[in-house]
Amino acid sequence: MPYPFLSDEWIESAHAIRAEFKDRTPPIDHPVRMNLVVTELPFGDGDLQAHVVTTAGELDVDKGHVEDADLTVTLDYATAKALLVDRNPQAGMQAFMAGRIRVDGDMSKLMSIQMATPDEDSQEMAERLRAITE
Secondary structure, X not given: OOEOOOOHHHHHHHHHHHHXXXXXXXXXXXXOEEEEEEEOOOOOOOOEEEEEEOOOOOOEEEEOOXXXXXXXXXXXXXXXXXXXXXXXXXXXXXXXXXXXXXXXXXXXXXHHHHOOOOOHHHHHHHHHHHHOEO
Protein backbone atom coordinates (compact mmCIF):
# COMPACT_ATOMS: atom_id res chain seq x y z
CA MET A 1 0.00 0.00 0.00
CA PRO A 2 2.85 2.53 0.37
CA TYR A 3 3.13 4.84 -2.63
CA PRO A 4 5.84 7.20 -3.81
CA PHE A 5 5.34 10.58 -2.14
CA LEU A 6 3.38 12.96 -4.41
CA SER A 7 2.41 10.23 -6.90
CA ASP A 8 -1.23 10.25 -8.02
CA GLU A 9 -1.94 7.27 -5.75
CA TRP A 10 -0.29 8.95 -2.77
CA ILE A 11 -2.25 12.16 -3.30
CA GLU A 12 -5.53 10.24 -3.60
CA SER A 13 -4.79 8.34 -0.37
CA ALA A 14 -3.71 11.54 1.40
CA HIS A 15 -7.00 13.21 0.44
CA ALA A 16 -8.94 10.26 1.91
CA ILE A 17 -6.97 10.47 5.17
CA ARG A 18 -7.46 14.24 5.42
CA ALA A 19 -11.21 13.77 4.80
CA GLU A 20 -11.35 11.32 7.74
CA PHE A 21 -9.75 13.90 10.02
CA LYS A 22 -11.60 16.96 8.68
CA ASP A 23 -13.81 17.52 11.73
CA ARG A 24 -11.27 16.25 14.25
CA THR A 25 -8.44 18.74 13.75
CA PRO A 26 -8.62 22.35 14.93
CA PRO A 27 -8.96 25.14 12.39
CA ILE A 28 -5.71 26.47 10.99
CA ASP A 29 -5.41 30.10 11.99
CA HIS A 30 -2.46 30.98 9.74
CA PRO A 31 -3.93 31.83 6.32
CA VAL A 32 -1.53 31.17 3.47
CA ARG A 33 -1.73 30.55 -0.27
CA MET A 34 1.53 28.84 -1.19
CA ASN A 35 2.55 27.34 -4.50
CA LEU A 36 5.15 24.57 -4.53
CA VAL A 37 7.54 23.52 -7.25
CA VAL A 38 9.04 20.13 -6.40
CA THR A 39 12.12 19.20 -8.41
CA GLU A 40 14.13 15.99 -8.84
CA LEU A 41 11.11 13.68 -8.82
CA PRO A 42 11.93 9.96 -8.82
CA PHE A 43 9.01 9.40 -11.22
CA GLY A 44 7.59 11.21 -14.25
CA ASP A 45 9.23 13.96 -16.22
CA GLY A 46 9.92 17.51 -15.11
CA ASP A 47 8.88 19.26 -11.93
CA LEU A 48 5.66 18.86 -9.98
CA GLN A 49 3.53 21.94 -9.37
CA ALA A 50 1.39 21.82 -6.24
CA HIS A 51 -0.15 24.13 -3.66
CA VAL A 52 -0.84 24.44 0.05
CA VAL A 53 -3.79 26.68 0.99
CA THR A 54 -5.07 27.27 4.53
CA THR A 55 -7.28 30.33 4.01
CA ALA A 56 -10.50 28.37 4.70
CA GLY A 57 -9.15 27.24 8.09
CA GLU A 58 -8.23 23.77 6.86
CA LEU A 59 -5.32 22.31 4.98
CA ASP A 60 -5.76 22.02 1.21
CA VAL A 61 -2.82 20.34 -0.54
CA ASP A 62 -3.14 19.33 -4.17
CA LYS A 63 -1.51 19.41 -7.56
CA GLY A 64 -1.45 22.59 -9.61
CA HIS A 65 -0.80 26.20 -8.69
CA VAL A 66 -3.31 28.66 -7.26
CA GLU A 67 -3.84 32.23 -8.44
CA ASP A 68 -2.68 35.09 -6.22
CA ALA A 69 -0.30 32.97 -4.13
CA ASP A 70 1.41 34.67 -1.18
CA LEU A 71 4.61 32.84 -2.03
CA THR A 72 6.14 30.13 -4.17
CA VAL A 73 8.55 27.63 -2.66
CA THR A 74 10.87 25.63 -4.92
CA LEU A 75 12.51 22.60 -3.35
CA ASP A 76 13.78 19.16 -4.24
CA TYR A 77 11.73 15.98 -3.73
CA ALA A 78 13.76 14.69 -0.75
CA THR A 79 13.40 17.98 1.11
CA ALA A 80 9.66 18.20 0.36
CA LYS A 81 9.21 14.69 1.73
CA ALA A 82 11.27 15.49 4.86
CA LEU A 83 9.15 18.58 5.52
CA LEU A 84 5.65 17.47 4.51
CA VAL A 85 5.72 13.78 5.49
CA ASP A 86 8.45 13.38 8.08
CA ARG A 87 7.74 16.83 9.56
CA ASN A 88 11.44 17.41 10.04
CA PRO A 89 12.01 21.16 10.43
CA GLN A 90 15.76 20.61 10.85
CA ALA A 91 15.94 19.13 7.34
CA GLY A 92 14.16 22.21 6.05
CA MET A 93 16.55 24.58 7.79
CA GLN A 94 19.58 22.67 6.49
CA ALA A 95 18.17 22.65 2.94
CA PHE A 96 17.39 26.38 3.14
CA MET A 97 20.89 27.21 4.36
CA ALA A 98 22.37 25.04 1.59
CA GLY A 99 20.31 26.84 -1.06
CA ARG A 100 18.10 23.84 -1.89
CA ILE A 101 14.96 25.81 -1.01
CA ARG A 102 14.07 29.00 -2.86
CA VAL A 103 11.27 31.25 -1.61
CA ASP A 104 9.69 33.89 -3.83
CA GLY A 105 7.14 36.08 -2.09
CA ASP A 106 6.06 36.66 1.52
CA MET A 107 8.49 34.65 3.66
CA SER A 108 6.57 35.58 6.84
CA LYS A 109 3.64 33.43 5.61
CA LEU A 110 5.93 30.42 5.42
CA MET A 111 7.26 31.10 8.91
CA SER A 112 3.73 31.41 10.37
CA ILE A 113 2.63 27.95 9.25
CA GLN A 114 5.85 26.37 10.51
CA MET A 115 5.20 27.70 14.02
CA ALA A 116 1.82 25.98 14.43
CA THR A 117 1.73 23.40 17.23
CA PRO A 118 0.15 20.11 16.14
CA ASP A 119 -2.57 18.55 18.31
CA GLU A 120 -3.03 14.79 18.87
CA ASP A 121 -5.34 14.32 15.89
CA SER A 122 -2.97 16.24 13.60
CA GLN A 123 -0.12 14.05 14.79
CA GLU A 124 -2.18 10.91 14.16
CA MET A 125 -3.03 12.16 10.66
CA ALA A 126 0.69 12.77 10.04
CA GLU A 127 1.45 9.19 11.14
CA ARG A 128 -1.15 7.87 8.71
CA LEU A 129 0.40 9.92 5.90
CA ARG A 130 3.83 8.51 6.75
CA ALA A 131 2.38 4.99 6.66
CA ILE A 132 1.21 5.39 3.04
CA THR A 133 4.57 6.81 1.91
CA GLU A 134 7.37 4.75 0.36
